[in-house]
Amino acid sequence: MxxxxxxxxxxxxxxxxxxxxxxxxxxxxxxxxxxxxxxxxxxxxxxxxxLSPDDRMHLFDVYESKRIDPATCQDVKHALTSSDFDKFKNWNSSSTLASMDSHMLGVYHYNPNRKSTSHNPNHHKFTTYGGSVKDLLRYLRNLNHHYHEQKLVVSMEDVDRRVRTQFGGFLEQLYKHL
Incomplete structure (x- = not known):
C-alpha cells in the first residue's frame, strides 16, 4: 500500500x-x-x-495510563519486556544523565514533597527512577506533565527534540507494540 x-x-x-x-x-x-x-x-x-510535538509527548501519558490500568497493564508489561526495547534498558546511565538538558534533569530529580533537612538545607529527597523501560516511560510521562504544569521555559518543540535525540525510536516502538 x-x-x-x-x-x-x-x-x-x-x-x-x-x-x-x-x-x-x-x-x-x-x-x-x-x-x-x-x-x-x-x-x-x-x-x-x-503528529505535532505536543501530541507526540502526550502519547507518553497515554501509554503510561495503559501501563497502570488493570485492564491493559499485562499487555504493556509484555510489550516493554520484548527485545525491541532492550536498547532502552539502563536508560538513566551516568553518561545519559550527563548529556541531559537542565530541564530534563530537573524533571528527573523532581519531587513535590521535597523537604530540606535542618542540618543541610541543600539536601533534598529526589524522585528515583530505575533503569527499567517502565521507568523510562514513567519519566517521559512526567516530563510531559511537568512541561504543562510547571510551564517550563523551553518550548515543547525543544522538549520533543531532546526526547527524540536521547531516546530515539522509543516512542515508535511503543506505538508499534501498543
Missing amino acids: SDNWFESIVKGGKRNWPECDAFFKHAKYVDTLGLGYKDFVDKVEGHPFL
Whole structure:
C-alpha cells in the first residue's frame, strides 16, 4: 500500500532522517498485517512521525495510563519486556544523565514533597527512577506533565527534540507494540 515514489520524494536522496525512515518502515510493517484499508490508514496516520510535538509527548501519558490500568497493564508489561526495547534498558546511565538538558534533569530529580533537612538545607529527597523501560516511560510521562504544569521555559518543540535525540525510536516502538 505504500508508494515508493512518495518515499523517494520525502527521503530526498541521501539525507539522514531517522524519524522518516521509521515511519516508512512502520507503514511497510502495517502493510504485512493484512488489515483492511480503513484500519491500515488509521494505523499509519496515527504514527508519531505525523503528529505535532505536543501530541507526540502526550502519547507518553497515554501509554503510561495503559501501563497502570488493570485492564491493559499485562499487555504493556509484555510489550516493554520484548527485545525491541532492550536498547532502552539502563536508560538513566551516568553518561545519559550527563548529556541531559537542565530541564530534563530537573524533571528527573523532581519531587513535590521535597523537604530540606535542618542540618543541610541543600539536601533534598529526589524522585528515583530505575533503569527499567517502565521507568523510562514513567519519566517521559512526567516530563510531559511537568512541561504543562510547571510551564517550563523551553518550548515543547525543544522538549520533543531532546526526547527524540536521547531516546530515539522509543516512542515508535511503543506505538508499534501498543
